[in-house]
Amino acid sequence: MRFDLTDLRLFLHVVEAGSLTAGAARSHMTLASASQRVRGMEDALGSPLLTRHAQGVRPTEAGRTLLHHARVVLQQMERLRGELGEYGQGLKGHVRFMCGTSALTEHLPEVLSRFLMQHPRISVDLEERPSPDTVDALRGGRCDIGIVSDAIGTEGLECHPFRRDDLVLVMPRGHALAGRRRVMLAEVIDSEFVGLPADSALQLLLTQHARALGRHLAYRVRVGNFEAVCRMVENGVGVGIVPQTAAERCARSMKIARAALGDAWAERTLMACVRSSQELPLNARRMLEHLVAPVEQVAAK
Numbered sequence: 001m002r003f004d005l006t007d008l009r010l011f012l013h014v015v016e017a018g019s020l021t022a023g024a025a026r027s028h029m030t031l032a033s034a035s036q037r038v039r040g041m042e043d044a045l046g047s048p049l050l051t052r053h054a055q056g057v058r059p060t061e062a063g064r065t066l067l068h069h070a071r072v073v074l075q076q077m078e079r080l081r082g083e084l085g086e087y088g089q090g091l092k093g094h095v096r097f098m099c100g101t102s103a104l105t106e107h108l109p110e111v112l113s114r115f116l117m118q119h120p121r122i123s124v125d126l127e128e129r130p131s132p133d134t135v136d137a138l139r140g141g142r143c144d145i146g147i148v149s150d151a152i153g154t155e156g157l158e159c160h161p162f163r164r165d166d167l168v169l170v171m172p173r174g175h176a177l178a179g180r181r182r183v184m185l186a187e188v189i190d191s192e193f194v195g196l197p198a199d200s201a202l203q204l205l206l207t208q209h210a211r212a213l214g215r216h217l218a219y220r221v222r223v224g225n226f227e228a229v230c231r232m233v234e235n236g237v238g239v240g241i242v243p244q245t246a247a248e249r250c251a252r253s254m255k256i257a258r259a260a261l262g263d264a265w266a267e268r269t270l271m272a273c274v275r276s277s278q279e280l281p282l283n284a285r286r287m288l289e290h291l292v293a294p295v296e297q298v299a300a301k
Helices: 005-017 020-026 031-045 061-084 101-118 131-139 201-212 226-234 244-251 282-300
Strands: 050-053 056-059 093-099 122-128 145-149 158-164 167-172 192-195 218-222 240-243 256-261 269-274
Touching: 005 020, 005 031, 005 056, 005 061, 020 031, 020 056, 031 061, 056 061, 061 093, 061 282, 093 101, 093 131, 093 282, 101 122, 101 145, 101 158, 101 201, 101 244, 101 269, 101 282, 122 282, 131 145, 131 269, 145 282, 158 282, 167 226, 167 244, 192 226, 192 240, 226 240, 226 244, 226 256, 240 244, 244 256, 269 282
Parallel strands: 093 122, 093 145, 192 218
Antiparallel strands: 050 056, 145 269, 158 269, 167 240, 167 256
8 A cells, every 4th residue: 555645635634524525625636546446555555545425525534534644744744844945945845824803914914924034945825714624723733823713612722812902893984873982783784784795704794693693694795805895885885894904904094984893703813723733843933933923922022
């Protein structure tokens, strides 16, 4: 039985994506090539690794065992690349990173681009995911670093403060609540909203809390970024909920009013989380140190 690193990485991608087609795409293979490799692995083992169903594939018991060892081997190889990269120019490191909408658009671009400029041999696989999905991925070894809200449980993970990220309501200046400093979600639940795409992490969070109130948010339009949300709000299309940093930036050039959301879940700190910094591959450990260093330096002053 001989599985190479390409086999292991492909199998990991297939299981994580839940389908052979998506796993092949993540591995930059054709579907035919990926199918042939999986069949070759099953033939070498003498047992099926995947069960096929209408929605995709699931690992068998043997597949789950292989999945565990594939993650261990690939993590060890990543550590090897990072540590040997100290001595040569040929090896390139890879960091798997997950975060929500706000971190991705408001807080990460500058800090992440600075890190990548300083470390030209490190690449980052960055995915937008809601905080609960990111925590599950961290616990399951499917990502190295995740940025999540401190409002959710992170038991068993090592967490470091990253950025403050309160959510605020933005509205036209003539809105009935424009003079308020704080507003509860329940007070605007019947308003017409401007939002992001339905599968964005922030919109999933708002949907969850609207359902907790026994309601749903009515969107007049969904747009691609926070600036577009605020521009639509400025023109009277509806109200929106965005991070405070985005609201403050847009308010400098747009005629919008802001009010802090008074709900406890809207007052949050983003945390950079890992399973254990001591067990991280060198490149991921360097990224974690880069992410949290500004916060920790400020706290020490």
